[in-house]
Amino acid sequence: MSSSSDAPSTPTSSTATETLAARADHAVKIYGSGDTEVHALRGVSVDFKAGEFTAIMGPSGSGKSTLMHCMAGLDRLSGGEAYIGGVALSTLNDKQLTLIRREKVGFIFQSFNLVPTLNIRENVTLPMDLGGNKIDDAWVDEVITTVGLADRVKHRPNELSGGQQQRVAVARALATRPDIVFGDEPTGNLDSKTSAEILDFMRTAVKELGQTIVMVTHDPVTASYSDRVLFLADGQIVQEMIDPTPDSVYDTIRNLGD
Amino acid sequence: MLKLVRRGITANLGRLVLTLISVVLGVAFVSGSFVLADSLRSVFNQISEDAFAGVDAQVRAVEPEINSGETLLRFDQSVLEGIRQLPEVEYAEGGLFAFEQTYSIGDDGEVIRPQGPPVFTSSWGGPSPVSSFTLLEGTAPQGQQVALDSGQATTGGFEVGDLVTISLPIGEPEQFELSGIIDFGQGGTGGAYFLLYDLPTTQRIIDAAGVIDSIVVNGVDSVAERDLLASIDNMLPEDIEVVSGDTVIGEQQDSFGSFIDIFGNILLGFAVVVLFVSTFIIYNTFAILVGQRTRQLGLLRSIGASGTQIRIMVLLESVIIGLIASVVGLFGGLGVAWLLKKLFSSGGNSFPEGPLQILPRTIVVVVFVGLFVTVASALLPAIRASRVSPLEAVRDGGQKERSMRFRLIAGGVVLLPGLLLLALGMFGSIDSTASRLGAIGIGAALTFIGVSMLSALFAGPVAATLGTPVQLFKGVTGRLARDNASRNPQRTAATATALMIGLALITGVGVLTASLLATFDDLLEDALTADLFVYEENQGLSFSAVVVDQLRALPETDLVAGSADVEVLLNDEVTNVVAFDTDTGTDVVNYGIVEGSANITEGGIAVLDTAAGDRGLALGDTVSVQFEDGFVTDLEIQAIYDDNTVVERSWLINRRLSAQHVQLDQVDFVGVTFPEGTDVPAGRLAAETVTGNFPQLTVQDNSEFQEEVQGQVSQLQIVTTGLLVMCLIVAFFGIVNTMALSVLERTREIGLLRAVGMTRRQLRTAVRWEAVIVSVFGSLLGVGMGLLLGWAAVVAIPDSFISTTAVPWGQLVIYVVIGAVIGVIAAYFPARRAARLNVLDAISHA
Ligand SMILES: Nc1ncnc2c1ncn2[C@@H]1O[C@H](COP(=O)(O)OP(=O)(O)OP(=O)(O)O)[C@@H](O)[C@H]1O
């Protein structure tokens, strides 16, 4: 788009031969204008390889949610480009963007993920129903069973606990076998035991099914479930850590805070 | 507190504007009814005043106790000479006036008549300002001259000085020179046509030699009005009276006034119905608004606001809305009055022109009604708001619904008396049709409220059922539409109720109309056996009985029977009886003889079975009858009949008897039969040679007559339905309102749906189908209720008027479709709004 960072882009890195699920290229996001202008992303370039579990961390207001939203086609960048499976999102109109969200992307919000009038199974199959696609019942059943809700498929969301509702959200995000799943603090509202269950499940999805997941979190323990942690500050990626542990993440945060 | 109210209003401006619209519509209709009636009254008052402004006194025959004529009684013009001799009298002129006697003939050879209003023939009443007429151009008519009103002159393309051919009641048409163009008073003729001649010419052409029906008098300036009246009165015979000019104006205004009152009250009736519908919308909006603000209200309570303060806050909001709506509605009434004028004018009637009037009374009533309706509708939601507990601030989830059991009981308490009243109106032993219909009206209102309350109980399942085909057809969007329509049954019920009432009334009118038509079909088959019908179409005016004799004289006709309405004193009571050519028996009109013979003689009378029953009369009994000329005779009951659909009175006598005792020998309907095997078109041609001399008359064969009546009935249905469409418009805004509020309430959900891949189009579809399900629910309820009401009304109305119940199935289907279409259109803006929501904003919407 119009504005882009002057740093040379590096799309062809050593990982060029591996498949990329998604990619940001000098992503810039500016909210408001004039006096109230906020630079939420200041030229973020990042690759998300297929089958990789990435955590994004950073202080409040650093632009984590903004990055996720723009990557997932929920919002548009002010500059640079976001790609899902090689498709440049800025070239798409609203309808095409909607179809990308429906078929290529899964999204887990912190809360309020479910449609109250639909039961659990219907919530999980909602994206496929919207597409009018034939539903792979066996796969849907498997996903629902894996998240441990096989006996609750006919229940409405308000009959489920918060943790159970988040599990349904995860199941829905995975059910379409999307290129990539984004989660914005998916376990942010949950106690540590419940979040551990959900994170285990996400991890399994990555390891065994080759699912790509990107998740925002504030919690070093949560981040340690991932393969790689990106640290964001003031709209820029400031550090990257492979194979994180809670302690190493905690240390990095402390160092960055100084 | 006031700050909160102000915030409450500004924060919810969009929704409140929609509420405003529903109040405004109802109020505007009330205002429009007043404005139209007041404007008409003022126009007619002005016309009456202008017409008699220059007159000090009027002399006329004393209205007899019984009088069958439609015009003033005529008297010998010698009275005029006597009055002119009086020293107190400056000027006196005799007048003569008649309906439908002479007509101007256009270039095409056809007589010129207005659509609807009558044609008057009158003598020129003297110089201005004594005359009721004002010369716009030219001079007063003298000798072989005529003056015409401007409307007629324009239609015929006549100009002063032209020779106008005029059709006369007797003899060949004659040519008159157009001496002038006139106006009645100053205010126009209300669409009627006038042909004015000097007095002798008028007397000659309408065959009224030597008689007049009124004298206008101006006194000498120095004489007081009282003295003038006294001195005239002194010289008048017993049966002639003198009244002041002001009395005449007053009488005129009263007679117009009572007509306008009826008209205005009918309009007000419709306005009340529209207001009633609005009430549901206003209630619903406030209920939703309070529901949506439950959290905020809970917060207010938890920081110390009392329940009373909350209640007052909500009521204050409604007061402000009510006030604004009333003021807007007041002026909206001008628009409604204008629209109503158009609606009625479309039926061929012309409305007199005049400025629209907003009287102080209108302002007071309209503002009061608008305020009352709004505040009363907001009362329940306000009470509910005041009961919100502080805990509600932290609890998630919507408002607590009142228990279904409470609804069941409350709904039943309202519905039961409603149904009982309906039954009472239908089957109760009430004699007066008006009371029966009154019971049905109140019963209907209660039933509407009861059904509305109870419908919340089944709105959920019914909406779900209605939505099932939508779901099958539209997949998950249909599913969402269906679920949303059934997820808040109270809201669905209240929204549907508004539509239900409108469609119920329209359906009821449809059933009544269909039943009336069906009754008429039966009637034509059984009762009207004539081949030809002759009558005056526009006003149902009487015409000379000469027509009967002339038709009878034709070789082509077999039986000819005329029917007249005659006022008599029957056993000392003023009674209208039908005078009929009973020599034709029941061959021309069959009025269902159950006992005796249809060939009533001049010494006999026939009586309707119910009237005979009421009075304990039987064949062979006698009743005493006195005619308007004072002749008294005893008549023997020779027949009892049971069908008063054509013979609209309870008594029937031989027309030969009445003809000798009425001032004007007239009939208002003639039936003709042809001998077996006669070609009806040929016979008709022959009959038209007779009626050709009476341009006001219409000749119709059996099927034309039937179409004519059907056309009139349908016209009535169109006008009534046109007025009831207001209800549908209010209901429409109700649906827009509810949908808009629901969409707003579900903003987060909509954001979520969009996030997981619902397209804008799919979202619009879902909202649209939700509205359709709600509106079809309302339509079905409405059509069902309409069937019930229509049936109730048909049963309550005497059989002599409507005897068969018929259901216009085709129309009912159309009404349900219209309901669905209303849903589609109503959903347009809310759906568009929902689709335009920004996904992220929607998701983070609190
Ligand atoms: N719709 C918006 N309009 C204006 N500014 C916004 C908007 N959304 C986010 N911002 C700003 O952009 C910046 C980045 O916000 P973002 O939500 O991405 O932060 P975050 O890293 O997700 O923070 P948190 O950890 O608190 O969720 C912040 O300064 C925020 O105020």
Ligand SMILES: [Mg+2]
């Ligand atoms: Mg965030």
